[in-house]
Amino acid sequence: MGTSKVNAPLQQKPQGAFVRKFYSSATWIEGKAEEQLQHVAQMHDIQKIAVFPDLHPGKYGPVGIAILANRLHPQLVGNDIGCGMSLFILDLPARKIRPEKAAKRLRLLEGTWDGDPFALMEERGLPLDATPSSLGTIGGGNHFCELQVIDKIHDQELAEQAGLIKDASYLLVHSGSRSFGTEVFEEICSHGSADLDLDHPQAINYLNRHDQAVAWASLNRQIIAQRAAKALRSEAKLLTDSPHNLVERVKGAILHRKGAAKADMPFVPLAGSRDSLSYLVKPTNNDEESLLSLSHGAGRKYDRSSMHGRLNNKKSDLARLSRTSFGGHIVCEDRHLLIEEAPEAYKNSAQVLRELTGQKLATTVAAFQPLVTFKKAKQESKRPTSRRNTYE
Template identity: 35%
Template sequence: MKIIITRERIKLINIVRNEKSWIESNAVEQLKKYEKLDGMIRITGLPDLHAGRVPVGAAFVTEKKIYPYLTGSDIGCGIALFDTNVRMKKFKRENFIRDLNKVKYLEDIHADLSEYKFPYMEKLGTIGSGNHFAEFQKIEKVYLKDEFDKLNISKDNLMLLVHSGSRVYGQIVLEKYLESFGTLPLEEGSAEFNEYMKEHDNAAEYAKVNRKIIAEKLLKITGKEKPDLVLDSSHNMIAGKAENGRNIYIHRKGAAPSDMGMIVIAGTRDSLSYIVKPKENLSEYSYSVSHGAGRKWTREGSKDRMLKIHGKNKIIQMNKNLIYSDRKVLFEESREAYKNIERVIQDLVEHDMIEIVASLKPLITFKR
């Protein structure tokens, strides 16, 4: 069967989708608002694109100027994959669930933070709300053995995927900028530009450390050793890059980097996630690929839809492997509330943007 791939361009905008893809028109209309910004040279809407204050699943490329509000308040938000060094044959789901259920909030678990010096240390090692999570997973299938072997992990080990960001720190950095400049850009080389980027980079480092501490806490709860970091990538931040003799700035809002090696594209709580290798020089796509499935339903409308489709009892049964503190996640973070992750991955493959290295199957999801 011949695959027909369509690429829609609206001046500076490139939207990645094909004839079977679904991207809400509202998200596309939102992207159009930004193509006339001073210094804007390229905008990419990825298959997980959906509407937000700034559309999520998008990358914006500028020259000589940056717009901090385009990446939002959760600076450095990203996904990290850890090897727990627990063999799957020794993994007992019921024991892990029992131990994890003893914890009311991750804030209650002590961690040695003496080597770190950040603001808002009290939030370091906490997941946060929304679509953030920590998930124990197993390697479901290896597609590219040579690439998988480069990760130096065993397909027989239990893995841990953590999705979280800079918590209140990133929000304070953005609010400081908005209070002084609103939606105005910061000029490359100016004192304001340098000050913001310094705080931005520190918040991004905070987010990376946050994911590490979360993983360490969860292994501590279950009586295991510290995990080993395998991959970590941020999908909410500004990255500078040299391109054709000029400096450009990539603003990613729910978009993963394609120029940092292998990454994980996360699925929903009960669907697969994927380790992928982005293709080289994806300049046409703003050096970015999808970060996850992308929302299909609004959070506000998810409960009524889920109850209508499944009913209360079935919903509870469907979430037997979910450890949560807020019942809203049963509805807001359901598989149905998101786009089909396989469709998103296939769109990226068909546009020759990624190679699939391996898939990951969820076993226990922690959201406390």
């Protein structure tokens, strides 16, 4: 295990990229994440890397970083292209919510959406064969739909600008491009190129398909929110949509974000675990070294497989994991996922926020308390004994 240096300055590794770490020694960073970071920094075509306090290991490279490069590296973004978080306000007063009743209603999010996806896909310029049956579904892993209420408004003026209402209820939706993003990623990987010049035909095709996946993921979050709002007998209005797995063209270079939220927008959600506060922040964008990016959440502290050894599989423990210290409810019938996504698996979201505000990358707008976190409403099928060791 390793930790970062206090207020680590802009660094340049020998024959490597400039690396700027936006966290202090107060933030827990695993050594494997640091090793992956060093590997990425040594790639010959990487210019700059911004690293955030939610940094943790990933499958192809670390999560919680933004990377400016001269070439395209699809594996640094991975398969869940366009994954992000969207915050919605509901016309449902917080005082009228009964968490247990709301949890039962949100179970309707399980399974496929019964709406017509094609008009919405055509409206967004998406190919009609882009896995329409997956639209409106959350997926597994760390994805969720969470019913929230405001715990505290930190900046009243900014809260009004963001459209927040103290006594309202909210939905925070975390999901991505599902099987469509996987299809786009596997297609580029099938050519065997780890990196590509930006004018290479495969790169051009990938970037076009990538942009479709980002749009697909945004639409997916919108439909999930509409499904949840309908189950709660309310209407949802989008306040902010913030992707954190994507690439962008930047003056002849390419900016990769892996678990790093786009900060060139008015407001960005910062998700906690299902038993901690989440936040809405306003990016300050006063530091070019941050590559217009921010942390997207608390970030994992322990990988999925190790959580099965850290927590017991007894009924009493599983019952505890289905409730929160706020009196909220967790809808997750997959006991493996319930353990792997336990609050103990994540870093402290308040500490991540302190680092971001301390580094003057963001201003806190409001804190949100979880009431119901939906992940999965059906019992899991039997899983193989050999489990993939992953943080993502």
